[in-house]
Amino acid sequence: MQLNSAERNNSKAKLAQKIKKEIQEEYHRQASFLRERSDFCQELEYFLEIFSLPVSPQKVKKRFSRPFVGIYCIQAPLELFDALGFHPIRLCSGSLAIQRLSSPFLPALTCPLIKSCVGAFYLDESIEKLCDILVVPTTCDWNTKLPEMIQDKAIPFYIMELPHIKESERGQSRWLEEIYELKRFLEQCAGRRLNRSQLQISVNKYMKAWQAFGRLIEFRRRGLICGTWSIVLANAFMIDDVESWTDKVNIVLKNYDKPEGNSNPGVFLAGSPVFFPYLKISELIEEAGMDILADELCTSERLIASVIYDEPSEYGLLKALSERYHLSCSCPTYIDNDRRLKNILNTMRTYNIKGIVYHLLKGCHPYDLESFYFEKVIKENGFRFLKIETDYSREDRQNILARLEAFRATLC
Structure with missing residues (x-):
């Protein structure tokens, strides 16, 4: 029996409400698990509360009074949004439940992160729907096609065209022009011109x-703070007010300031992004008896950028921002990316890290392609390498844990 239009809409609404409840349970379950860890301290509660916001969009509205800009990549300059009165939020999602809203009309091997991001648009309420602007730098193909995937939704997308050769003068010039185009667009949305002194204030905040x-x-x-908590704190940065986040991180670090840390074998975590509540890979690495001493995730350590000093002109500040976000980024979508592997090898040698766990989300093609070259070079340099291909589901946890425990044995 075929359903009429009203019945179909009612069925979709019921499904969305059911999934919304599952998402809330998913976030609550992960937060509860983190609270039960032996290394939890009360100062970390602030960051777990931050992760209650995506499942309660009205809380977001009350907490942050400024207009929202949703961003889908760390290439977008946060200082510029802040200087023009916007609150930037990185629209990543680690929710498995939300994928049920997008899976029916996406390819089976779509990146899980994108599935979750698209699914958010089909909830009655979401952070995405609170945003005045959605900014999409064209990094991977999934990001580039994102506006098309949700073309039936009235969402204001702004596309930043990313040059994929960054070391060339042409690439740097093109990216600086993209920064200026974004500035002009934001000025129109804000109804005012960018003020150089306000931009400097925002730069100083960051x-x-x-x-x-x-x-x-x-x-x-x-080894004073574990990899999982480090990732959680970094994830929270992408939602929270920058000054509040900075103050709370400094308070947390006082609690962990001690002479010695853990003595488990250290590993380097590379590959696809990890975002709350999806913390499977970091938790399993630690359960297998290893410490994540460093990572190269765009949702964790790659968020950090070089310092910008006081520049005498607006042009100088914008150029410095352009270079910082472009040249210092080591996304695998770049063609000229040799420095990335050199930096990883240097970190491993400096901190006596003996192996890499390469985390690959199914459908994450740029990281999948580069993993073969990575494995070759890492092994040639005398380090161990383990690739874990997975998704947001929990079914493969025991299998992954067994592989990680075997990998740990090779590091001793």
């Missing part, structure tokens, strides 16, 4: 955040 990030990474290298 400089303090980068300094706190640097201390967090230092603590992690020494």
